[in-house]
Amino acid sequence: xxxxxxxxxxxxxxxxxxxxxxxxxxxxxxxxxxxxxxxxxxxxxxxxxxxxxxxxxxxxxxxxxxxxxxxxxxxxxxxxxxxxxxxxxxxxxxxxxxxxxxxxxxxxxxxxxxxxxxxxxxxxxxxxxxxxxxxxxxxxxxxxxxxxxxxxxxxxxxxxxxxxxx
Amino acid sequence: xxxxxxxxxxxxxxxxxxxxxxxxxxxxxxxxxxxxxxxxxxxxxxxxxxxxxxxxxxxxxxxxxxxxxxxxxxxxxxxxxxxxxxxxxxxxxxxxxxxxxxxxxxxxxxxxxxxxxxxxxxxxxxxxxxxxxxxxxxxxxxxxxxxxxxxxxxxxxxxxxxxxxxxxxxxxxxxxxxxxxxxxxxxxxxxxxxxxxxxxxxxxxxxxxxxxxxxxxxxxxxxxxxxxxxxxxxxxxxxxxxxxxxxxxxxxxxxxxxxxxxxxxxxxxxxxxxxxxxxxxxxxxxxxxxxxxxxxxxxxxxxxxxxxxxxxxxxxxxxxxxxxxxxxxxxxxxxxxxxxxx
Numbered sequence: 345x346x347x348x349x350x351x352x353x354x355x356x357x358x359x360x361x362x363x364x365x366x367x368x369x370x371x372x373x374x375x376x377x378x379x380x381x382x383x384x385x386x387x388x389x390x391x392x393x394x395x396x397x398x399x400x401x402x403x404x405x406x407x408x409x410x411x412x413x414x415x416x417x418x419x420x421x422x423x424x425x426x427x428x429x430x431x432x433x434x435x436x437x438x439x440x441x442x443x444x445x446x447x448x449x450x451x452x453x454x455x456x457x458x459x460x461x462x463x464x465x466x467x468x469x470x471x472x473x474x475x476x477x478x479x480x481x482x483x484x485x486x487x488x489x490x491x492x493x494x495x496x497x498x499x500x501x502x503x504x505x506x507x508x509x510x
Numbered sequence: 511x512x513x514x515x516x517x518x519x520x521x522x523x524x525x526x527x528x529x530x531x532x533x534x535x536x537x538x539x540x541x542x543x544x545x546x547x548x549x550x551x552x553x554x555x556x557x558x559x560x561x562x563x564x565x566x567x568x569x570x571x572x573x574x575x576x577x578x579x580x581x582x583x584x585x586x587x588x589x590x591x592x593x594x595x596x597x598x599x600x601x602x603x604x605x606x607x608x609x610x611x612x613x614x615x616x617x618x619x620x621x622x623x624x625x626x627x628x629x630x631x632x633x634x635x636x637x638x639x640x641x642x643x644x645x646x647x648x649x650x651x652x653x654x655x656x657x658x659x660x661x662x663x664x665x666x667x668x669x670x671x672x673x674x675x676x677x678x679x680x681x682x683x684x685x686x687x688x689x690x691x692x693x694x695x696x697x698x699x700x701x702x703x704x705x706x707x708x709x710x711x712x713x714x715x716x717x718x719x720x721x722x723x724x725x726x727x728x729x730x731x732x733x734x735x736x737x738x739x740x741x742x743x744x745x746x747x748x749x750x751x752x753x754x755x756x757x758x759x760x761x762x763x764x765x766x767x768x769x770x771x772x773x774x775x776x777x778x779x780x781x782x783x784x785x786x787x788x789x790x791x792x793x794x795x796x797x798x799x800x801x802x803x804x805x806x807x808x809x810x811x812x813x814x815x816x817x818x819x820x821x822x823x824x825x826x827x828x829x830x831x832x833x834x835x836x837x838x839x840x841x842x843x844x845x846x847x848x849x850x851x852x
Contacts, residue, residue, distance in 0.1 A: 381730070401669045407650075437597065
């Protein structure tokens, strides 16, 4: 499967990667966000939402498990399953009612919802690298591969992925 | 008027009966997942399903027993209708409305955060309206101007992590398990105060909003320079983190009191149990010539008593029974209105 690695020098770079994913989104998508506490999962989600034109506060969904955002292209569901004990608990979120065509899901700690989440297009693995972070984006199917191809086709100026500090 | 209150917005199942005519809490009971988790030093999947369905009715029976009441003695049923997890809210709403229908008494939807901010009013010698409320928990960090029952103005909110969440996540980074906010506070008591300095986010600009996710990152960076076995250094990190949080909250509370011209600060939510925060806000109130009030420790966290109490106040104030079974996972508190004004 197709894969792409990006060095993220700072928080702005993580946000920019989120914005680049938003800029290349087509007709919905499901992105799983992996990484330790403080690796930048929520920051990437914030950049993604900013990229889709959402200007309000993007709060951590750790407590609420789910934060929905209405943007021009549809609804983005930002999930954080850290506190989830059992995938069955996703029923408490009414997740099954949300999985409509064109829906956009960003899921932190997705392994805790295994089997109960919509099929993913991309997996983003975030990890600490020196003072910055490193991201590995992995396509999980043809939709994800096409998404990564669109991401690579972004002009460097549009891509806004900050390698300039290196 | 005796009101049964049912709270199921998140992890805890809380049930209570409040007697509005006598101004007295008759009984309350709580089933919490947190105690189960603490016993095992972290989240144990098999123990933690949000099983309000099995817990709610037995708790209702227990609370009525404890209060020495039978079903016909209850004059109304209040339930948390939001904000919270939609499935968890629906369990409480369905049970509450079913009981109310069966007993032929009004059912009333209550806002979870209104319950929290009114909780200190259940204590003896309650503070009078108006006041400023600081709601600090795992899911919320808000400053609210409370003019009267049902008239609330949001003064400030978090832009990212809630303060309790920042405590829990930093505790996790310190190897204290999750949720570990209280464990962090205990570690901080042993910490040297001046070894590390953490930033006070968003205090250098005007406004009453909060941001706590940067403190977590700061803790992460600081911990990298420390030997994992260096207990004194870890305690000093906990101390510096807690101090930064407490000072940030105190700075914003001072601003809120000065801007509104109010003298009374009411604190609610789980972080309201933090000793360093309590001491700091007591000092602030003394300095400003005002008062600060806290609910008793067991009512800082989610509970049924605050829902029974808010429901009793609203029904006594003339609120009509809630006509529909509808819950609101997202429900801004400033959409509420005083009783009978809706």
